[in-house]
Amino acid sequence: MREYEIVVGLEVHAELNTKTKIYCGCKNAFGSEVNTNCCPICLGMPGTLPTLNKSVVEYAIRMGHALGCTINPVSKMDRKNYFYPDLPKAYQISQFDIPLCEHGYLDVMLDEEGTTKRIGITRIHIEEDAGKLIHGEEFSGSLVDFNRCGVPLIEIVSEPDMRSSHEAHAYLEGLRDVLMTLGISDCKMQEGSIRCDVNVSVRPKGSQEFGTRCEMKNVNSFSGAQRAIDYEAQRQIAILEAGGTITQETRRWDDLKGQNFLLRSKEDAQDYRYFPEPDLLTIVVDEADIRRWKEELPELPHHKLLRFLKDYQLPYFDANLLVEDLEKAPFFEECAKLGLCSSRAIANWLNGEVTRLLADRKETLAQSRLTPEGLARMIQMIEKKEISNTAGKTVLEELLATGKAPAQIVQEKGLGQISDSGALEPIARQVLADNPDAVAKYKNGKTNIVGFLVGQCMKASKGKGNPALFNKMILEMIDQM
Numbered sequence: 001m002r003e004y005e006i007v008v009g010l011e012v013h014a015e016l017n018t019k020t021k022i023y024c025g026c027k028n029a030f031g032s033e034v035n036t037n038c039c040p041i042c043l044g045m046p047g048t049l050p051t052l053n054k055s056v057v058e059y060a061i062r063m064g065h066a067l068g069c070t071i072n073p074v075s076k077m078d079r080k081n082y083f084y085p086d087l088p089k090a091y092q093i094s095q096f097d098i099p100l101c102e103h104g105y106l107d108v109m110l111d112e113e114g115t116t117k118r119i120g121i122t123r124i125h126i127e128e129d130a131g132k133l134i135h136g137e138e139f140s141g142s143l144v145d146f147n148r149c150g151v152p153l154i155e156i157v158s159e160p161d162m163r164s165s166h167e168a169h170a171y172l173e174g175l176r177d178v179l180m181t182l183g184i185s186d187c188k189m190q191e192g193s194i195r196c197d198v199n200v201s202v203r204p205k206g207s208q209e210f211g212t213r214c215e216m217k218n219v220n221s222f223s224g225a226q227r228a229i230d231y232e233a234q235r236q237i238a239i240l241e242a243g244g245t246i247t248q249e250t251r252r253w254d255d256l257k258g259q260n261f262l263l264r265s266k267e268d269a270q271d272y273r274y275f276p277e278p279d280l281l282t283i284v285v286d287e288a289d290i291r292r293w294k295e296e297l298p299e300l301p302h303h304k305l306l307r308f309l310k311d312y313q314l315p316y317f318d319a320n321l322l323v324e325d326l327e328k329a330p331f332f333e334e335c336a337k338l339g340l341c342s343s344r345a346i347a348n349w350l351n352g353e354v355t356r357l358l359a360d361r362k363e364t365l366a367q368s369r370l371t372p373e374g375l376a377r378m379i380q381m382i383e384k385k386e387i388s389n390t391a392g393k394t395v396l397e398e399l400l401a402t403g404k405a406p407a408q409i410v411q412e413k414g415l416g417q418i419s420d421s422g423a424l425e426p427i428a429r430q431v432l433a434d435n436p437d438a439v440a441k442y443k444n445g446k447t448n449i450v451g452f453l454v455g456q457c458m459k460a461s462k463g464k465g466n467p468a469l470f471n472k473m474i475l476e477m478i479d480q481m
Contacts, residue, residue: 002241003205006233008162009213010225011197012175013153014185015129016059022128022152023050023093030191034134034145042149044089049279052077056152057100057283058293059184060126063154064101065294066178067121073285075100077126077277086131086144094127094155096274100283101125106158106178107302108170112316114309119171120159127153132192148192160199160210165229172196172222177301177324189221198225198253200232202240211236212246216253216260228253232260304329312336312343321351327365328355334372341379349379353393357400369403370396378406390463391415419466421473424457427465428473431456432481442478450474 021028024041041048064071078096104121129151134143156175162168176194179185187194196219201211214232219225231253236246251260299307301323308319308329322329328350335346354375358368378399382392387410398409410416418424431453432439441449450471457470 004202004233004237004240005205005207006163006165006229007160007201007203007210007213008165008168008229009160009199010158010162010168010171011199012156012158012172013129013195013197014156014175014179014187015193016056016152016154016184017186018053018055018059018152020053021150022053022056022126023150026150028151030188030193032147034143035147037147038149043146044091050093052280052283053152056126057285058289059152059182060100060124060154061285061290062182062184062293062297063156063179064104064124065297066182066300067101067104067106067124067156069101069104069121069124071101071285071290072098073287073290074098075283077280077283078274079277080127081273082271084130085142086133086146086149088131088146088149092128092130093277093280095125099123099125100285106171106174108167108174109302109305109316109320110167110170114316117161117167117170119161119167122157122159124154124156127155129153160201160213165226165233168198168229169222169226172225173324174302176222180326181298181301192220195220196225198228198232200229200236201246202233202236212248214246214248215250217250217263218252218254221255224253224255227255227258228260231258235260312347314344314347318344318347318351322347331365331372335376338373338376340376341383345379345383346376349375349396353396354400357397361400363400368400370400371403374399374403374406381406381410385417385419385466385468386410387415387417388458388463388465388467390458390467391417394463415464417466418461418464419469421469424461424465424469425473427457427460428470428477431460432474432477439478439481 018028020026021042024039026039026042027037029037041050061071075095075098077093079091080094080096081091083090101124102122106119106121107116108119109116129148131144131146131149134145136143158171162171176187179187179194185193198216198219199213200216201213203209203211214236216228216232219228239246247265249265250263252263253260305319305323308314308323309316322332332346332350336343354370358365361368378392378395381387382389387395394413394415395406395409398404399406435453435456438449438453453474454467454470457474458465458467
C-alpha cells in the first residue's frame with residue numbers, strides 16, 4: 001500500500017454579534033420564539049430593498065487585520081443563486097470576486113514544544129445566513145424557522161495548507177480565539193455561531209498535484225471536524241487502493257454514526273450564477289477607518305501565548321488554558337504583576353480550583369467577589385506555609401463569596417497552619433495506629449502510600465497541619481517501628 005498525504009482546507013462561517021441583521025433592522029438574537037425576528041426583507045419578499053449594516057463591514061475588516069489580510073477598500077455584494085427550503089428568495093447575498101479581505105494567514109501552535117505552522121487565508125467575505133430547518137419527531141416532514149435569515153456572517157476560507165486533522169483542529173481553535181478576542185462573535189458552536197465545511201483530498205506522498213477534493217457539511221464541533229477528516233481521508237485512500245477514482249462531491253457528516261453520506265455532486269462557482277447584487281451600492285470604505293481599526297487591534301491570542309510562555313515561564317498547557325479564556329488571562333496578569341507569589345501557582349489555582357468553584361456556583365470571575373490581590377495574597381500565605389493547601393481551598397471559597405481579605409478569613413476560621421511538632425505528633429501516631437494495613441504496604445515497598453497517610457493526618461488536623469512536617473514524622477515513625 002502506498003503512503004498518502006492528507007490535504008485539508010476549511011471554510012469557516014462565523015455569525016457576527018451585531019445588534020441587528022445584515023440587511024434590515026430585525027433583532028440579531030438566538031433563542032427567540034420561532035419566526036418572530038423576521039420581516040419582508042429577511043424573507044426576500046418582492047419589492048423589498050436591503051440596506052447594508054455598516055457594523056458588519058467593520059467587524060469583517062477587523063478580522064481581516066487580525067489575520068494579516070489585504071483590505072479591499074472598494075468591494076461589492078453579489079447574488080449567489082441556489083434553491084433550498086430555508087432560503088426563501090432562492091439566492092443569498094454574498095461576495096464573489098471582490099471580497100473585503102484576502103491573502104492573509106493564521107499562525108497556530110501545534111504542540112508543547114512550540115512547533116508553529118502558518119495557515120494561509122484565501123479570503124474573508126461577508127454574507128447573510130439562511131433559515132433553519134426543524135425536523136420534528138411529533139410531526140411528519142420539516143418546518144422552517146426564518147429567524148436566522150439575514151443574520152450576518154463572515155466566511156473565512158483557508159488555503160489547502162493543513163496536512164492532518166490535528167492541524168485543522170489547531171487552526172479552528174486559533175480562529176475561535178481571535179474572533180472572541182476581537183469581540184465580534186460569541187463562537188457558541190451549540191448555537192451554530194461558528195460552523196465549518198471541510199474540504200479533504202489525498203495524494204501520494206511526495207506528489208505536488210492536489211487530488212480531487214470532497215466537501216463535508218454538517219460539521220458542528222472541532223472534535224467532529226477531526227473525526228470527519230480522518231474518516232474521509234481513509235474513505236478516499238480505500239477507493240484509490242481499490243483502483244477507483246475520487247469524484248468531486250458534497251457529503252454530509254454524521255458524527256453519531258462516525259461516517260459521511262453523499263448529498264450531491266459538488267457545485268463550482270459557475271453553478272451558482274453569481275452576478276452583482278442590483279439592490280446594493282458598491283462598498284467604499286474610508287482609508288482612515290481601515291487604518292484606525294488596525295491600530296485598535298488588541299493583543300492577539302498567538303502573541304499572548306508566546307508571551308506567557310516566555311515572560312511567565314508557564315507550561316504550554318496552563319498558558320493555553322489562560323489565553324483561551326478572556327476573563328482569566330487579564331486576571332492572571334493582574335495577579336502576577338503584584339509580585340506576591342509564583343506565576344505558576346497563580347495559573348494552577350485559576351485553571352484548577354477557581355474554575356471548579358465558579359462552575360459549581362454558576363458564576364463568572366466578574367460575577368464573583370474574587371480579586372487579583374485576594375487570590376495572590378492567599379497563594380502567598382500558602383507559599384510562606386502560613387496556611388496549608390487544604391486550608392487555601394476553604395479560604396478561596398470564602399474569597400469568591402465575600403471578597404474578604406485572606407488574612408481575615410484565616411483568623412475568623414482558625415485556619416492558620418500548625419507547624420509545632422509537639423501538637424502534630426499525636427495526630428501522626430494515631431493515624432499510623434488506625435491504618436496498620438497502609439503501614440504494612442509501605443514496608444513491603446509501596447512507598448507512595450505515604451501520600452494517603454499524610455492526607456489522613458491533614459483530615460484529622462482539619463487542614464491546619466503542616467503537610468511537609470507530617471510527611472517527615474510519618475517516615476521517621478515507620479522507620480522506628
